[in-house]
Amino acid sequence: MRRREFITLLGGTAAAWPLVASAQQRATPIVGFLDVRSPEAMGDRLIAFRQGLNDTGYIEGDNVTIAYRWAENRTERLPELAADLVRLKAAVIATQGPPAAFAAKTATSTIPILFVVALDPVALGLVASLGRPAGNLTGINLFNQELTAKRLALLHELVPQAKRVAVLVDPADAANTESTLRDVETAGRAIGLQIKILNAGRSREIGAAFAAIAEDRQDAVFVGSSPLLNGQHVQLAQLAAFHRIPAVYALREAAEVGGLMSYGANIADALRQLGNYAGRILKGAKPADLPVEQATKFELIINADTAKMLGITVPTTLMSIADKVIE
Numbered sequence: 001m002r003r004r005e006f007i008t009l010l011g012g013t014a015a016a017w018p019l020v021a022s023a024q025q026r027a028t029p030i031v032g033f034l035d036v037r038s039p040e041a042m043g044d045r046l047i048a049f050r051q052g053l054n055d056t057g058y059i060e061g062d063n064v065t066i067a068y069r070w071a072e073n074r075t076e077r078l079p080e081l082a083a084d085l086v087r088l089k090a091a092v093i094a095t096q097g098p099p100a101a102f103a104a105k106t107a108t109s110t111i112p113i114l115f116v117v118a119l120d121p122v123a124l125g126l127v128a129s130l131g132r133p134a135g136n137l138t139g140i141n142l143f144n145q146e147l148t149a150k151r152l153a154l155l156h157e158l159v160p161q162a163k164r165v166a167v168l169v170d171p172a173d174a175a176n177t178e179s180t181l182r183d184v185e186t187a188g189r190a191i192g193l194q195i196k197i198l199n200a201g202r203s204r205e206i207g208a209a210f211a212a213i214a215e216d217r218q219d220a221v222f223v224g225s226s227p228l229l230n231g232q233h234v235q236l237a238q239l240a241a242f243h244r245i246p247a248v249y250a251l252r253e254a255a256e257v258g259g260l261m262s263y264g265a266n267i268a269d270a271l272r273q274l275g276n277y278a279g280r281i282l283k284g285a286k287p288a289d290l291p292v293e294q295a296t297k298f299e300l301i302i303n304a305d306t307a308k309m310l311g312i313t314v315p316t317t318l319m320s321i322a323d324k325v326i327e
Helices: 003-027 044-055 075-087 098-107 145-158 174-190 203-215 227-231 233-242 252-256 267-282 304-309 316-321
Strands: 030-035 065-070 092-096 113-117 137-141 164-169 194-199 220-223 247-249 261-265 298-303 324-326
Touching (some): 030 075, 065 075, 137 267, 194 203, 227 233, 233 252, 252 298, 304 324
Parallel strands (some): 030 065, 092 113, 113 137, 164 194
Antiparallel strands (some): 261 298
16 A cells, blocks of 8 residues: 555544544433432432442443433423433433423423332323333332321321321322322321321422421321422421421431331332333333332331430330331
């Protein structure tokens, strides 16, 4: 090969290097992560989600990019954030809670969407069936809302003298709120409790709700399940301690930071499974062929230190069945 031809070939190859690198960069798949909360509220859940991806061979920053979109507790922002993930051409979008799932569902009918919801996703209209979801959605069903009556009964067993119970719900999460109110009022009547409903759709409204609960001298608080309320578990536990009022929560994180008691599904495990599903979709699986996974492990966590601070003696019956007692 003549020198001039060699130089021309070498120059053409060098010029192509940036194009090859760019093509390789574009080939890295994007996983969208859409949530109504802020990243600070997620704790170990993001670690669990990444672990699920890792288990399928995908490592953030190496062979997959995770595009996080946080609504910062403003539900009205979810549609625009979902649309942004569609514009990014995300290969799959992971969501938590009905508002985020429906925002993504409205934004695209082709990109696979994964969800974690507390309600029956068939009743919500997210999937056609649990076994064969059809369409572009599938995910994890926590059954937290189905446990409402059980959670209220556990509160009644722990604090039998409590007759007036305040129920805190997030009106922005309409599906969860409707289910909670229906079940808690029915269960409350069955065991002779007086139920008072309070709404909190913002962090500052949670503080106002607890001030009203204290002023009205409610005997206990039942905290409903929603992405906002679950994410504000530290604030909720601190306010309950400040006002010295017994409270029960859906998630273990609340009891671990000082809440009295929690009963519900293990959310971190659900996020790990969600990450696993995301990885399987990146490998070519279709949402319609991935059945909706149902939570099978439900945890009762009792904070004995908080009970002692409130002057509550935990019955041995509850101590014996608790998955964890914090002392």
